[in-house]
Amino acid sequence: MIPVEFLIFGVTLLGVALLHRHTLLVALTGLAAITAYKVLYGDFHGAPGFIGLSWHLQDEWVILANLFALLVGFALLSRHFDQSQAPRWLPRLLPDDWKGGLVLLALVFVLSAFLDNIAAAMIGATVAGAVFGGRVHIGFLAAIVAASNAGGSGSVVGDTTTTMMWLDGISPLQVLHAYVAATVAFVVFAIPAARLQQRHSPIQRDPQAGIEVDVARLIVVVLVLAGAVAANVYANHLPEERGGAFPYIGATVIGILLLLTPWRRPDWSVLPAAAKGSLFLLSLVLSASMVPVDRLPEPSAVSTLGLGFVSAAFDNIPLTKLALEQGGYDWGALAYAVGFGGSMIWFGSSAGVAVSNLFPEARSVGQWLRHGWFVVVGYALGYAALMLILGWNPQER
Numbered sequence: 001m002i003p004v005e006f007l008i009f010g011v012t013l014l015g016v017a018l019l020h021r022h023t024l025l026v027a028l029t030g031l032a033a034i035t036a037y038k039v040l041y042g043d044f045h046g047a048p049g050f051i052g053l054s055w056h057l058q059d060e061w062v063i064l065a066n067l068f069a070l071l072v073g074f075a076l077l078s079r080h081f082d083q084s085q086a087p088r089w090l091p092r093l094l095p096d097d098w099k100g101g102l103v104l105l106a107l108v109f110v111l112s113a114f115l116d117n118i119a120a121a122m123i124g125a126t127v128a129g130a131v132f133g134g135r136v137h138i139g140f141l142a143a144i145v146a147a148s149n150a151g152g153s154g155s156v157v158g159d160t161t162t163t164m165m166w167l168d169g170i171s172p173l174q175v176l177h178a179y180v181a182a183t184v185a186f187v188v189f190a191i192p193a194a195r196l197q198q199r200h201s202p203i204q205r206d207p208q209a210g211i212e213v214d215v216a217r218l219i220v221v222v223l224v225l226a227g228a229v230a231a232n233v234y235a236n237h238l239p240e241e242r243g244g245a246f247p248y249i250g251a252t253v254i255g256i257l258l259l260l261t262p263w264r265r266p267d268w269s270v271l272p273a274a275a276k277g278s279l280f281l282l283s284l285v286l287s288a289s290m291v292p293v294d295r296l297p298e299p300s301a302v303s304t305l306g307l308g309f310v311s312a313a314f315d316n317i318p319l320t321k322l323a324l325e326q327g328g329y330d331w332g333a334l335a336y337a338v339g340f341g342g343s344m345i346w347f348g349s350s351a352g353v354a355v356s357n358l359f360p361e362a363r364s365v366g367q368w369l370r371h372g373w374f375v376v377v378g379y380a381l382g383y384a385a386l387m388l389i390l391g392w393n394p395q396e397r
Contacts, residue, residue, distance in 0.1 A: 005042070005291045008034050012287060013313050016347060017365040023347070024276055027283035034287050044290070060289055062247050063160075063317060067285065068278045069250025070118050070228075071354055075274035076257055077224050078122040078358065079267040084217035087130030091204040094131060100203040101140065101194030104128060105147045109186055112151030113158050115225055116232070116249065121148035121351035125358050128197075135201035141362045142372025143193030145352045146343035150186050150382075153339035154178035154332065157232045160350070161320040162335050166236050167243050168324045170331050174395050177332035177386070178339070185340060185382030189374040196371070220260050227252045277357035281350060288315040299328040301392040305383050307334070308341030312348040316341070330393050333386060340382070343375050 012030025016023050035053065038044060044052030081087065094100035108124035124144045128136045152158025154176050156166035162175050197203075231252035235243045257266060296319070297303040311319055316338040323329055323338075342349030346356050346368045356362040369376070 003292050004037055005034055008037065009287055009291050009314075012284075016284075017345075020363040020365070023363055024280045024283070027280050027287070031283045031287045034290050038290055042292075056290065060286060062244060064282050064286065066160075066247035066250040067350060068282060069247060069254050070116060071278040071281065071350065071357070072271065072274045073224070073250065073253035073257055074116075074119050074122050074354060075270050075357060076266040076268075077119065077221055077253070078126045079270050080217045080264065081123060081221050082126050082130070083267065084214040084221070085211050086213050086218055087127045089211050089213055090127060091131055091206055094203060096203060096205045098194045098198035100131065101128075101197045102190055104131070105143055105186070105190045105194065108144055108147040109151035109182075112148040113155040114229060115158070116228055117148040117152040117159050117349070117351045118354045119225060119228065120151060121145055122354050122358065124148065125355045129358070131203050132197060132201045133204065136359060137197050137200040137371065138359075138362055138364075138367050139371035139374075140193050140197035140200075141355055141359055142343065142346070142368055142375050143189055145346070145349060145355055146189050146340065146372075146375045146378065147186060148351045149340045149343045149349055150182035150336075153182050153336045156236070157229060159335070159339045161316050161338050163232065163236065164317070164320050165324065165331060165335065167240055169240075170324075170395075174331045175335040177390055178336040180389055181333070181336040181382035181386035182340060183382075184385040185378035188378035188381050189372075192374045193372075214264075216264050220257075220264050223260065224253055224256045227256045273357050273360075277353050281347070281353040284347065285315045285317060289318050291318075293318065293322060296322050296326055299323075299326065299330075299394060301330075301333070301387055304329065304333050304337050305380075308337035308379055308383065309344070311338045311341040312344040316349070327396075328394050331395055332390075333383070333392065336383065336386065340379055344372075344379060345369070 008030060012026060015026035019026055039049055039053055044056040047055050094103055104124060104127060108120050111123065112120035121144055125141065128140065128144065152162065156162045156172045156175060165175060166172060228249055231248045235248040307319055319338055323334055342352065345365055346352040346362050362368065
């Protein structure tokens, strides 16, 4: 028998897909329905009622606080970057044809290996808005999200899921081979995406005249990003019970932005949209955490491939938690599957939600799949390449 929570969550996802103009209301309604059912008729890992709910929220609050702070903080940071005028100067460096879009996607891929994928995606989307005259195709937005998720899939500081693996004792070298799949996937989706964008709105051939780059705002961007990386590394070197007890990365991002406000004031006008998008993602993440998934299929090459498709709709954080508890995975294959798989739908990853906050027209599952079909193809071919080149190699911690 299918659990009621599964049905409610499924209806919620269907509502998000169909009613893309009311995604927050749909997500909050679904969360309220699942919470009410769990409190009145179910339990939270054996603990009933409001006591179980309070324990569950204690377990989840760090992840939720981190996501909220990162989405809001990086929204403010992307405005700092945009207001610095640096994106409008970049046509001087990027090629003048479709290869300019390809180079931009490659930069997002590389940045995501060192930064959080949310930051890489938002920087890429901000630059795209500037160099393509504000007319960024949904297919190219999907490629930006895919590039950020692919670039972070083989790095323990590039994605929340790989960071979770690192905290759980998995060596960074055990996820590094995810880049075999990610590189193949990048080639598959980036070239058609760049050509599509060039046909839709060509890249500006020359920077606008009279551009003066605000170096101070660029310094703010660099300091915040450096702080986020340092906080991530610091948290991962703490004992597991301490590293997962506080939202170090999100708190660092917000803290540095506030500390530097007297020097360069953020554009607070972006907060309402950023907060709305953040609440939407948090509603889905919290709803997914209450769906009773006690065990995943036995680890195999096929089941791990399937997890990537599942992560496009079902949050990859609880999937990664279950996989770590179960053990027996090829961690590089899993990192690629759950990290990149969410790119196939706009709300399947935090990077996708962040980009949709900047470009609300991306909040359509149908348009995302129709124009970003090459992301799905790239995921499948990248995974196939990984299996053909290295095979399935389950690893111990």
